[in-house]
Amino acid sequence: xxxxxxxxxxxxxxxxxxxxxxxxxxxxxxxxxxxxxxxxxxxxxxxxxxxxxxxxxxxxxxxxxxxxxxxxxxxxxxxxxxxxxxxxxxxxxxxxxxxxxxxxxxxxxxxxxxxxxxxxxxxxxxxxxxxxxxxxxxxxxxxxxxxxxxxxxxxxxxxxxxxxxxxxxxxxxxxxxxxxxxxxxxxxxxxxxxxxxxxxxxxxxxxxxxxxxxxxxxxxxxxxxxxxxxxxxxxxxxxxxxxxxxxxxxxxxxxxxxxxxxxxxxxxxxxxxxxxxxxxxxxxxxxxxxxxxxxxxxxxxxxxxxxxxxxxxxxxxxxxxxxxxxxxxxxxxxxxxxxxxxxxxxxxxxxxxxxxxxxxxxxxxxxxxxxxxxxxxxxxxxxxxxxxxxxxxxxxxxxxxxxxxxxxxxxxxxxxxxxxxxxxxxxxxxxxxxxxxxxxxxxxxxxxxxxxxxxxxxxxxxxxxxxxxxxxxxxxx
Ligand code: NDP
Numbered sequence: 001x002x003x004x005x006x007x008x009x010x011x012x013x014x015x016x017x018x019x020x021x022x023x024x025x026x027x028x029x030x031x032x033x034x035x036x037x038x039x040x041x042x043x044x045x046x047x048x049x050x051x052x053x054x055x056x057x058x059x060x061x062x063x064x065x066x067x068x069x070x071x072x073x074x075x076x077x078x079x080x081x082x083x084x085x086x087x088x089x090x091x092x093x094x095x096x097x098x099x100x101x102x103x104x105x106x107x108x109x110x111x112x113x114x115x116x117x118x119x120x121x122x123x124x125x126x127x128x129x130x131x132x133x134x135x136x137x138x139x140x141x142x143x144x145x146x147x148x149x150x151x152x153x154x155x156x157x158x159x160x161x162x163x164x165x166x167x168x169x170x171x172x173x174x175x176x177x178x179x180x181x182x183x184x185x186x187x188x189x190x191x192x193x194x195x196x197x198x199x200x201x202x203x204x205x206x207x208x209x210x211x212x213x214x215x216x217x218x219x220x221x222x223x224x225x226x227x228x229x230x231x232x233x234x235x236x237x238x239x240x241x242x243x244x245x246x247x248x249x250x251x252x253x254x255x256x257x258x259x260x261x262x263x264x265x266x267x268x269x270x271x272x273x274x275x276x277x278x279x280x281x282x283x284x285x286x287x288x289x290x291x292x293x294x295x296x297x298x299x300x301x302x303x304x305x306x307x308x309x310x311x312x313x314x315x316x317x318x319x320x321x322x323x324x325x326x327x328x329x330x331x332x333x334x335x336x337x338x339x340x341x342x343x344x345x346x347x348x349x350x351x352x353x354x355x356x357x358x359x360x361x362x363x364x365x366x367x368x369x370x371x372x373x374x375x376x377x378x379x380x381x382x383x384x385x386x387x388x389x390x391x392x393x394x395x396x397x398x399x400x401x402x403x404x405x406x407x408x409x410x411x412x413x414x415x416x417x418x419x420x421x422x423x424x425x426x427x428x429x430x431x432x433x434x435x436x437x438x439x440x441x442x443x444x445x446x447x448x449x450x451x452x453x454x455x456x457x458x459x460x461x462x463x464x465x466x467x468x469x470x471x472x473x474x475x476x477x
Contacts, residue, residue, distance in 0.1 A: 150228045165231075
């Protein structure tokens with residue numbers, strides 16, 4: 001701790017101990033720009049040491065019931081510190097305080113569900129006796145931990161998305177080497193102490209900090225890492241897959257999420273939810289609504305209502321309860337969003353509301369008169385911008401939703417059963433949300449995309465399947 005500034009310097013956490021380093025990074029409050037913590041910059045030998053101890057820790061038994069107890073204690077401790085950790089998240093991410101406290105609660109729930117799953121990891125009976133010549137045999141499967149899991153996490157929901165990896169990995173009996181995003185590591189660093197206080201055996205969870213292009217890559221290079229679980233951008237996801245070789249990889253990547261509002265939809269509900277779910281965390285959410293397709297019969301009143309709801313949103317200090325939208329993670333990101341919107345406007349799009357930047361703040365923005373090939377439609381904008389277009393036929397809108405390299409989630413507002421069934425069959429995504437936007441998620445559901453949105457599912461039960469290996473045992477009678 002630096003006594004003059006009360007800014008804590010965090011070391012690396014390896015084999016149950018903090019290790020200070022001589023080179024450290026500053027972590028900034030994204031609104032006040034003050035330094036809120038310092039983090040160690042790991043070297044390659046630190047990464048290798050973390051992996052070594054993670055591997056060694058697997059030799060000491062850690063029973064499913066003990067895993068349950070530790071994870072549950074950690075969930076309780078997170079809840080008890082919800083206000084404090086919520087404020088830290090608001091500082092490091094720049095996300096409004098209410099959303100941050102909500103993230104702490106969700107992270108606690110993710111750990112709680114992981115704890116419960118630790119007690120019910122099971123295989124299945126396999127009817128080998130039904131094969132001719134095997135009548136005297138019996139078989140069943142069991143799931144075993146995969147070993148050392150490297151977890152690399154993004155900046156936008158750093159606590160809960162980290163718990164989605166660490167919770168299931170530990171519940172499954174693995175050890176973890178964790179690398180959080182450089183810009184938002186503080187809530188994760190606090191979590192390390194919470195896990196130690198909850199009684200996690202040393203070496204089961206190790207933390208290394210530093211940049212993805214150094215520390216992340218050294219982690220990928222170490223062949224004692226048995227699996228890599230990553231949440232982040234598609235370009236880094238692709239790089240990780242290329243480096244992983246034959247090892248298992250789980251990738252939770254981006255999306256340019258679509259939501260369809262059909263002609264029979266509840267206008268009030270759909271427009272209000274679309275406005276909310278386009279701009280949460282300044283649009284820096286992987287299932288943030290980016291493309292809204294509205295049936296031409298209700299386009300005008302929908303747009304009026306969505307604009308009205310959007311214009312109510314207040315930009316400001318994330319710590320202020322009235323604030324709906326804080327700064328983006330960096331001014332450079334707001335500049336990127338500004339450039340994409342200006343490019344679309346130059347190509348004929350109409351800025352219905354928003355469209356202005358002030359430092360790292362970007363106003364919630366609705367664009368119309370877009371074409372599907374503009375960058376704001378085709379790529380992941382990851383900012384507070386949504387495009388609203390019309391459609392006439394069901395076939396046309398389904399084709400346009402599918403005309404994307406991504407496929408994480410999509411939303412559909414309608415009570416038309418035939419259209420719903422058609423959408424279930426034909427929209428190519430990991431999750432289709434009926435009568436809500438693409439932005440719906442609860443933490444125990446299977447969550448993960450198709451196409452360039454990734455491979456593998458999260459949600460503790462499903463992540464545990466990814467993080468275990470199934471072995472068949474065959475008895476010859
Ligand atoms: P990045 O891909 O930039 O970073 C994610 C993590 O990967 C960070 O810890 C980063 O380190 C690390 N990293 C960067 N380069 C490498 C590398 N060469 N090797 C290994 N690790 C590396 O993503 P963002 O943090 O910007 O997050 C935004 C993206 O995440 C969006 O595309 C979003 O859609 C996606 N996302 C997906 C979710 C899902 O569940 N599908 C949920 C949330 C976000 P560092 O930044 O410290 O250098």
